Amino acid sequence: MRFTSEANPGDLTHVTTSGSDRGVISNSSVKLPQNVLADLRTDHAGEVGAIQIYQGVLFFARDPALRAFAAKHLVTERRHLRNIELWLPSSHYSRLLPVWRLAGFLTGAVPALIGPKAVYATIEAVETFVYRHYNEQIQTLASIPSLKSLRLTLLSCQIDEETHREEAVIAFGSVKRDILLRAWCAIVAAGSAAAVTVSRIV
Numbered sequence: 001m002r003f004t005s006e007a008n009p010g011d012l013t014h015v016t017t018s019g020s021d022r023g024v025i026s027n028s029s030v031k032l033p034q035n036v037l038a039d040l041r042t043d044h045a046g047e048v049g050a051i052q053i054y055q056g057v058l059f060f061a062r063d064p065a066l067r068a069f070a071a072k073h074l075v076t077e078r079r080h081l082r083n084i085e086l087w088l089p090s091s092h093y094s095r096l097l098p099v100w101r102l103a104g105f106l107t108g109a110v111p112a113l114i115g116p117k118a119v120y121a122t123i124e125a126v127e128t129f130v131y132r133h134y135n136e137q138i139q140t141l142a143s144i145p146s147l148k149s150l151r152l153t154l155l156s157c158q159i160d161e162e163t164h165r166e167e168a169v170i171a172f173g174s175v176k177r178d179i180l181l182r183a184w185c186a187i188v189a190a191g192s193a194a195a196v197t198v199s200r201i202v
């Protein structure tokens with residue numbers, strides 16, 4: 001199943017252009033409301049964690065296909081972080097970034113020690129959560145015309161996260177998930193939600 005974005009086709013044409021600066025949209029020094037800053041703090045913490053997930057995978061994984069998967073996604077997550085940082089002043093970053101880095105590293109490292117299928121299932125769980133998280137913000141921003149360029153930045157990230165999720169689903173294949181893998185993915189999803197709740201505040 002492919003998730004459907006809340007974007008209209010006109011919006012998407014703005015953020016799917018190819019090139020090294022894909023998705024980079026100037027913040028134009030727009031003053032952001034506190035609730036938007038709080039949302040962006042969660043996005044920033046999430047992208048910091050996402051980078052560490054793939055660092056954790058690459059630290060332990062030996063499978064060439066998995067390493068290529070992680071290295072490719074890592075490049076994208078670094079671009080997401082740069083794009084979010086264009087909008088979020090450093091004074092508004094989460095004060096718990098070391099925690100999110102460690103949590104992200106473990107989220108990648110633990111399944112990498114088990115095997116490629118465990119990593120692909122983990123990425124599917126993470127990206128399913130992240131897609132929905134971005135979607136909520138994109139819907140909220142639809143009612144704030146002055147923040148259209150921020151909305152397009154988040155749309156660009158969301159499109160990439162959906163691609164990551166789809167690639168993980170394909171790589172996982174039709175293997176049956178045992179109870180331990182299902183439990184691990186539920187923990188990952190719950191942990192992602194908890195991290196958003198906390199990083200919105202701290």
Ligand SMILES: [Fe+2]
Nearest residue numbers: 047050077080
């Ligand atoms: Fe990302």
Ligand SMILES: [Fe+2]
Nearest residue numbers: 050160161164
């Ligand atoms: Fe991603």
